[in-house]
Amino acid sequence: MLIGPPGSGKGTQAVRLAERLSIPHISTGDILRAAVKAQSPLGQQVAGIMAAGGLVGDGLITDLVRDRLAAPDTGRGFILDGYPRTASQAAALDRLRAPESFVVILIDVPGEVIVRRMSSRRVCDSCAITQSVLPDAEMEREACPYCGGNLLRRPDDHPDTVRRRLDTYEEACGPVIAYYRPRPSFTAIDGLRHADAVTADVMAYLGGAERAPRS
C-alpha cells in the first residue's frame, strides 16, 4: 500500500513497483473508471453520483475495492494506490484482508517542498515538454529553451491550488497515516530524492534484491 501526498511521485512509484513485481496496480481512480465503463450495478451507481457532481462514499468505494481484490490476478499480491483515503476506509480494508498481510509505505515529502516543486512546473504550449523554472521566477510566461514556445503554468500547479489540495489531503490522510503508523510493517521513505532511488528503497524494504545507494 502506497500512501503519499499529491506531487510526492506516489503514482509513478506504484506503476514501477507493479511492473517490477509483476502484480496489479490498483488505484481508486482506475477502479471507478472501469466500473463505470463496465456498467456493472456498482458502476451505474458510481456513474449516477459522478453525473450529479457528488463524491463517491466510503461504502461504495469499499464495495468496488472488494470486487477488485477478488479478481484472480491479485493472488500474488497487489499495489494499492489512493486507497484507503480515509480512516474509515482503512478500517473497512482490514475487514477485507488480514491487517498483517499489508505492507504500508508512506512516500514522505514535506508540503512546502511539494508547493515549491509544483509551482515551479511549466508546460510548453508548443512542444508540450514539462519543465521546471527557477523557484523565484514569478513570470507566468517565459520562452521554452527547446522550441521558443510559451512556458505556461497549469492552473492545477498554482501555489494556492496546490496548498488547497495538500490541506484536503492532510485532513483525510493524516488519520490514515496515524492508523497505520503503529504497525510493524509501516515505513516512511524519503520521497525527496530521484524516483530511481525511491524505487530502490521500496524494493529493498520489500525484501527485493535491489539496494538504494544511501546518501
Ligand SMILES: [Zn+2]
Ligand atoms: Zn517547447
